[in-house]
Amino acid sequence: MKIFNAFMKVLLKRLNSSLIYVVIFISIGFAMTKSSSSEKEYENVRLNISVTDLDDTAASREVIEFIKKGSDLVDIGSSREEQTDALYYQKADVILTIEKGFSDRLKSGETEELFKEYSVPGTYSTELFDSQLNRYINMINVYISSGETVETASQKASSALSAEVETIMYNDNNSENNTLSKPIYFFFKYLAYIFTAVLTTGLCPIILAMNKKKIRMRVNCSSITTNNQLLQTTLGTLVFVAGLFLVIMTAAAILYKSELFSSHGLLAMLNAIVLIIVTMTICLLISVLAPTEKSISMISNVISLGMSFLCGVFVPQNLLGNSAANLGKLLPAFWYVKATNIIGEKEGEVFSSESFFSCLAVQLAFAAAIFAVSLVIAKNKRQSRS
Amino acid sequence: MSDTIVKIENLVKRYKELTALDHLNIEIREGEIFGLLGPNGSGKTTAINCLLSLLNYDKGNIEIFGKKMTPTSYDIKQQIGVIMQDVAVLEELTVFENIDFFCGLYIKDKKKRKQYVQDAIEFTGLEDFVKFYPKKLSGGLLRRLNIACGIAHKPRLIILDEPTVAVDPQSRNRILEGIQELNHNGATIIYTSHYMEEVEQICTRIAIIDKGTNIAIGTKDELKKMIHNTETITIEITEPDSRILSKINSLKHVYNTAFSDGLLTVKCSGGAHNLIDVLAIFKENDISFGRVYSELPTLNDVFLEITGKEMRDTEVQ
Numbered sequence: 019m020k021i022f023n024a025f026m027k028v029l030l031k032r033l034n035s036s037l038i039y040v041v042i043f044i045s046i047g048f049a050m051t052k053s054s055s056s057e058k059e060y061e062n063v064r065l066n067i068s069v070t071d072l073d074d075t076a077a078s079r080e081v082i083e084f085i086k087k088g089s090d091l092v093d094i095g096s097s098r099e100e101q102t103d104a105l106y107y108q109k110a111d112v113i114l115t116i117e118k119g120f121s122d123r124l125k126s127g128e129t130e131e132l133f134k135e136y137s138v139p140g141t142y143s144t145e146l147f148d149s150q151l152n153r154y155i156n157m158i159n160v161y162i163s164s165g166e167t168v169e170t171a172s173q174k175a176s177s178a179l180s181a182e183v184e185t186i187m188y189n190d191n192n193s194e195n196n197t198l199s200k201p202i203y204f205f206f207k208y209l210a211y212i213f214t215a216v217l218t219t220g221l222c223p224i225i226l227a228m229n230k231k232k233i234r235m236r237v238n239c240s241s242i243t244t245n246n247q248l249l250q251t252t253l254g255t256l257v258f259v260a261g262l263f264l265v266i267m268t269a270a271a272i273l274y275k276s277e278l279f280s281s282h283g284l285l286a287m288l289n290a291i292v293l294i295i296v297t298m299t300i301c302l303l304i305s306v307l308a309p310t311e312k313s314i315s316m317i318s319n320v321i322s323l324g325m326s327f328l329c330g331v332f333v334p335q336n337l338l339g340n341s342a343a344n345l346g347k348l349l350p351a352f353w354y355v356k357a358t359n360i361i362g363e364k365e366g367e368v369f370s371s372e373s374f375f376s377c378l379a380v381q382l383a384f385a386a387a388i389f390a391v392s393l394v395i396a397k398n399k400r401q402s403r404s
Numbered sequence: 405m406s407d408t409i410v411k412i413e414n415l416v417k418r419y420k421e422l423t424a425l426d427h428l429n430i431e432i433r434e435g436e437i438f439g440l441l442g443p444n445g446s447g448k449t450t451a452i453n454c455l456l457s458l459l460n461y462d463k464g465n466i467e468i469f470g471k472k473m474t475p476t477s478y479d480i481k482q483q484i485g486v487i488m489q490d491v492a493v494l495e496e497l498t499v500f501e502n503i504d505f506f507c508g509l510y511i512k513d514k515k516k517r518k519q520y521v522q523d524a525i526e527f528t529g530l531e532d533f534v535k536f537y538p539k540k541l542s543g544g545l546l547r548r549l550n551i552a553c554g555i556a557h558k559p560r561l562i563i564l565d566e567p568t569v570a571v572d573p574q575s576r577n578r579i580l581e582g583i584q585e586l587n588h589n590g591a592t593i594i595y596t597s598h599y600m601e602e603v604e605q606i607c608t609r610i611a612i613i614d615k616g617t618n619i620a621i622g623t624k625d626e627l628k629k630m631i632h633n634t635e636t637i638t639i640e641i642t643e644p645d646s647r648i649l650s651k652i653n654s655l656k657h658v659y660n661t662a663f664s665d666g667l668l669t670v671k672c673s674g675g676a677h678n679l680i681d682v683l684a685i686f687k688e689n690d691i692s693f694g695r696v697y698s699e700l701p702t703l704n705d706v707f708l709e710i711t712g713k714e715m716r717d718t719e720v721q
Contacts, residue, residue: 020508024494031496232492236553239456240509241482
């Protein structure tokens with residue numbers, strides 16, 4: 019097992035670049051899981067409001083109290099210059115002046131000329147504040163018209179509008195409706211990039227190092243049979259690939275717990291196994307073409323990023339242009355992503371075991387074709403050498 | 405006579421139009437240091453690669469240890485040590501790990517292998533560098549590591565393909581002494597080189613190869629006896645007149661004279677006192693001269709006389 023041992027030693031020496039990809043990927047997976055939890059994460063936006071009360075009545079003070087509940091009051095000074103500076107430097111989102119006679123106008127049912135307002139026109143914060151203030155005034159009018167005094171109408175409107183509705187983020191989970199939740203779906207979807215990047219940067223240089231012409235010739239001079247050499251190199255490759263798969267799936271098990279072992283989670287795992295087989299054959303093809311070690315990282319980036327963009331890893335497949343999608347169909351990762359979409363019922367796909375297994379079959383056909391091409395190239399190279 | 409250990413018969417290897425080996429015939433006996441001498445591109449490495457079944461050949465027969473050598477002759481390969489022209493080590497392994505790796509391709513028993521690796525390290529003087537990675541080694545140390553990897557399993561037949569290329573003189577001497585020691589320990593050596601001095605220094609028998617065929621084979625003395633030249637006299641002198649040159653040319657054993665760059669070269673064939681005779685002519689005619697050299701024929705002279713070209717010129721080409 020000397021070749022296998024050497025393979026593993028070379029692997030350990032060159033593991034760093036692969037580890038970086040894996041660590042970053044798992045960290046992102048962890049962050050995604052945390053950010054998509056079902057706990058309350060929704061809260062109202064608080065604006066900075068400057069209020070000048072020229073009326074100074076119970077009703078006008080109640081307006082200020084109402085504003086304080088949903089926004090922060092800021093003191094910016096009373097001169098025109100100070101106010102425009104505050105808007106320009108975004109110290110205040112809205113500058114509001116409660117006009118003199120505010121209370122009387124409310125009492126008579128008027129809604130015009132109650133306030134003077136300065137804000138940056140067309141901004142989200144202005145629209146939000148105007149909408150809140152209009153609702154408040156309208157509510158007061160409703161109470162007044164039902165016979166309340168301005169003061170009590172103001173208090174009631176304020177307390178009615180201050181009641182908060184509990185907001186719960188929708189979590190399109192998983193085992194109940196028998197698809198994949200978003201975090202695990204994206205985790206598996208991005209595997210198409212990670213497997214290609216890790217295997218091409220990790221495995222190809224090892225195979226290249228072990229297959230350098232002078233090393234290969236030297237090993238061929240020894241009493242180790244060709245089959246034994248091939249067996250030991252294959253075993254080394256399988257250990258690396260299995261190790262990578264195990265690490266990724268362990269991370270998935272920790273992150274997604276029982277969801278990974280649901281029926282759809284297991285299908286996603288099966289899809290990932292097929293993907294890693296395809297990626298292995300891609301690595302074999304790259305190694306057979308024997309690029310220089312320095313060019314491996316460039317080749318890895320071109321293949322992993324190129325395939326990911328064309329096959330819908332980074333961009334949803336249903337948003338890909340026709341030509342990009344047609345080109346993507348010629349690459350195995352497209353069928354992996356499609357299968358993941360089918361399992362997760364995402365991007366317009368509906369689960370069907372038939373279409374899922376068809377995608378697996380296409381991927382395996384790619385693997386067989388790439389493997390065959392690699393063998394032909396390797397054989398031609400061997401013949402041309404001898 | 406010792407047993408024949410390697411027998412190459414009528415070996416022909418063609419690369420499309422180019423004939424790399426043209427009916428090469430060589431027999432190597434047990435216990436020899438056999439030199440394969442020839443200019444770059446003469447077919448030495450091709451012959452070695454065919455011998456090791458790393459290359460297919462078009463015609464001929466190769467036997468090692470009395471058995472036909474094929475790519476699957478693993479029992480024969482087990483007894484051969486190979487030191488390639490290019491240093492063949494794994495950059496990711498240390499000196500110790502590299503020797504252990506290559507030794508492990510032959511020796512399965514761990515305990516025995518450990519001892520063999522230690523012996524190889526001591527033999528090549530790499531004790532202080534066992535934990536070094538190849539990148540950190542000098543050219544000479546790398547060559548020594550290459551040799552250690554090739555000989556660690558204590559083979560019966562060791563093939564060294566130009567092991568001293570790009571090596572400093574000190575390391576070169578150490579390597580040459582090591583090869584002789586390996587031979588004294590019982591290994592048969594095949595040594596290819598285009599450095600005539602090395603081959604002359606260590607080889608017991610030599611085959612001179614040119615254009616894929618052996619043009620001469622024998623001990624260095626046998627090879628030198630094959631040619632006309634027995635002595636070359638070189639004299640530092642101002643330009644001699646034609647009278648003096650014709651007097652020297654008329655000497656019994658002189659067959660060629662040439663003057664170039666202040667040096668008069670006189671080539672002799674046979675005769676015991678050629679230098680005295682030439683100097684007597686100078687004395688008689690009261691001609692002063694500077695330094696005088698008398699050299700016995702070298703393998704380059706052998707190559708020159710047989711092929712009509714200098715080995716070093718061919719290298720440059």
